[in-house]
Amino acid sequence: MCQFHLTNTLSSIMKILLHIISNSMGLLCVSWGAISKFHALREDRAVLGNFCGRTPLLFATYHNGGTAEYLLDHGANQDKADHDGSSLLHYAAELGNCEMVELLLAKGAYVDPVSAYGTPLHVAAGKGHYGAMKILLDHNADYNKMVNGVTPLIVATDAKSMKCIKLLVKAGANLKEAAAYTTLHAEKVVSDYFLNCIMEDVDANRDVPFYQGPMLKREIVTSGLISRGSNSLKNKDYVVAAKLYSKAMVLDPDDAVLFSDRSLCWLQLGDGKKALLDANRCRKMRPHWPKACHRQGEARMLLKVT
Incomplete structure (x- = not known):
């Protein structure tokens, strides 16, 4: 007892x-x-x-x-968490219990506690609980909070919840990270689902002409891939960074910076041949760019050493 x-x-x-x-x-x-x-x-x-x-x-x-x-x-x-770090608000959000979410927030519960499963907004997004998400966002939940490499928008995309995706996009969620994630990790149907959802929202708000839709999709995905690639490079995860830059190059093959950055990845991984190939292509695109010359020099030095 x-x-x-x-x-x-x-x-x-x-x-x-x-x-x-x-x-x-x-x-x-x-x-x-x-x-x-x-x-x-x-x-x-x-x-x-x-x-x-x-x-x-x-x-x-x-x-x-x-x-x-x-x-x-x-x-x-109201903020008591269990041994897994899940708060009462996490549990209420998981259940989609709007009344309880409202009650806890009214009693002063912190809106963005982090557990192994993310924030309450992550949890609600993963379950497709639109109502609970709306309440959390109305209480200034962080819609761009990244936990375990994913944001609430990415979680909502994995859950294939059109209403929840639109809610987060309308709130101002970062589209680039989610677009890059779906391109890399999800099936093509999920990526298209996410991008079509964005385009529906854009078209409804008449921010761009309808004929620029494919161009905007391409730009969003490319920017997202570059953003995640830069983060991976900063974290010294060179294999992942090179993979991200390679995917971005398919969409934008004329970006000299991409070749320079991927060359750096190959250098850090000890692959002088690939590093020099990318450095040469970068130099061809921007002959007078100091960084392109520098990449060529680094690659040649590595090849001499190895």
């Missing part, structure tokens, strides 16, 4: 019955009985030790909004 520590200011103590049962999904449910008046219940001290840090408030979040509100009104910690 779990022991609850109550504050010393209790004027009366009534029995609290906590029934823990298992449902068909293997989740734990809580039903409360005989809850009588008392001044304050410090829920955050009443951690169920055998349940991975999950508290009575967390179980109430799943099954009883009234109980959850009562606990919050009497001092429960």
Whole structure:
């Protein structure tokens, strides 16, 4: 039986019955009985030790909004996270429980806590919970927050949720990162799905003429690939960076900077031949560019050494 520590200011103590049962999904449910008046219940001290840090408030979040509100009104910690780092807001967002999301935020819950699964916005996007996402965004959730290499827009794209994608695009989510991700990691149908969604939104807002649609798609994807390539290069992940630059070159074969940057990747990977090939192409495009000359020199030096 779990022991609850109550504050010393209790004027009366009534029995609290906590029934823990298992449902068909293997989740734990809580039903409360005989809850009588008392001044304050410090829920955050009443951690169920055998349940991975999950508290009575967390179980109430799943099954009883009234109980959850009562606990919050009497001092429960709205930002309490379990041992996986998932907060109450993560769980409410995962369920698409708009009422609970509203309640937690109204009680001061932090809108962007990060767990192994991302922020609550990531979680809601992955489940396609438009309503929960709308509430989180209305409370200034970070729509460009990257966790584990993905943003909420990327997660929504993986979930193939048109409404959620449009919601994030309208909020101002970064299209480049998502476009690059879908190009690299998703099936072509998903990439087209994402880009078509963007184009529908653009067309609806009449930002560009309809005949420029394919050009805009190309530009978005290319920019996204270059952006992710630059990040990979900065993080010294040269194999991934070279792969990203190669894909960008297919869309934009006349960009000398791409060849210069990929040449640098080959240099760092010890491949002098490929480094020199890219450096030569870069120099041909921009004969008087100092960096192109520098890349050629580095590649030749590497070939001499090896």
